Amino acid sequence: MTTESQNRKVSKSAYQAIREFIYQEAGIDLGENKQQLVFSRLNKRLRYHQLPDFDQYADLIKQDTRSNERQIAIDLLTTNETYFFRESGHLDTLKSNVLPKHPPNRVFRVWSAASSSGEEAYSIAMILDDYFGHRVKWEIFGSDISSRIIEKANGGIYQAQRIDAIPRDFLKRYCRKGKGEYEGFLLIDKNLRERTSFREINLTRPLPEIGQFDVIFLRNVLIYFDQQTKEKIIRSLISKLRPGGILYIGHSESLKGMDVPLTLIAPTTYQMQ
Ligand SMILES: C[S@@+](CC[C@H](N)C(=O)[O-])C[C@H]1O[C@@H](n2cnc3c(N)ncnc32)[C@H](O)[C@@H]1O
Structure with a gap:
């Protein structure tokens, strides 16, 4: 860890404020000990706003009514892990x-x-x-x-490495391979979209x-x-x-x-x- 990021560790008060924020906004209960997750997800927003610590970031999202920062914080604090044919x-x-x-x-x-x-x-x-x-x-x-x-x-565009679970026949029928700047991606068939x-x-x-x-x-x-x-x-x-x-x-x-x-x-x- 760099000195800069150590200085930015999530204090108890900042953690409680951010925990309360995501509970009120999304119903998500972070629990007692997710400081590391909060740090890794939100640290770049401190850098973006040039804020010295997480307490100031917590104040920003509490008071922020003009900018989009509350939505950005929700986007970053939610876990979006998913894949095709999960729990098939x-x-x-x-x-x-x-x-x-x-x-x-x-x-x-x-x-x-x-x-x-x-x-x-x-x-x-x-x-x-x-x-x-x-x-x-x-x-x-x-x-x-x-x-x-x-x-x-x-958009319906996905990285081609993340499609292992799609049955081969469906891959052929419902997914179009990207070309040029979309090389390595696939697009879901228009009829399905x-x-x-x-x-x-x-x-x-x-x-x-x-x-x-x-x-x-x-x-x-x-x-x-x-x-x-x-x-x-x-x-x-x-x-x-x-x-x-x-x-x-x-x-x-x-x-x-x-x-x-x-x-x-x-x-x-x-x-x-
Ligand atoms: C782990 S993903 C699950 C995706 C998919 N259902 C699956 O099983 O692969 C959980 C999703 O729930 C969303 N989520 C969390 N809280 C939510 C809320 N209060 N309202 C709607 N969506 C929410 C997150 O943004 C995230 O994309």
Whole structure:
């Protein structure tokens, strides 16, 4: 560590202020000891604003109403790790148990809530296009609190090293190889992009008018919330789930202890009553 960065270590008061900020803004509970994470994620913003310490940065995001710094801090403090065909067992059961029961005269709607950069949504899009073809209309809606990551999701361009889990046949049919300045990247097929849209939504706030969904994916985000926030989010989300609709959560997550109208039908898979 350089002397400069040692001087900038996250003081107790700065940590508490930043912890409170991200809890109030995103519902994310950092816990007692994530000073190192706060340091590594936000240190460059101190440099950018030429601030001597994290206390001053905490003051800046508390008071900042003019610039975009609060959103930048949220973008940096959220963990956006994701990849194509993550926890693909859910996609297998979607295909084998859910899609065959869908009435063909109604649009099949899926919400990838906390979608991160879109890999989850586009993986689902490949499954739906492959299964439904032209027989059934479908659409996917993705959302995330991070504006930076939503921009990336809307672009549908990904680094070619991060696509290992995409089945070979899908890779051929749904992904275009980049050329020239896009060498080493791939672009999701236009047909899938046209049916997949993304928008910034904070799940801890009242939800906008987004209609009803047949399936909601809420994976690998509940782990960041305390029990009270988790329950509030689940109640709010399932108001957008049709009766009989399916909710998938991440494999390390649980809805234990919640009094909600959902039936556990398989591990991490719930059905709306
Ligand atoms: C680890 S990623 C999970 C992405 C994807 N669902 C998956 O399983 O691969 C968690 C995402 O949740 C988002 N997130 C965190 N708090 C949120 C909130 N309050 N509202 C909406 N999204 C949130 C983060 O920005 C991040 O992109």
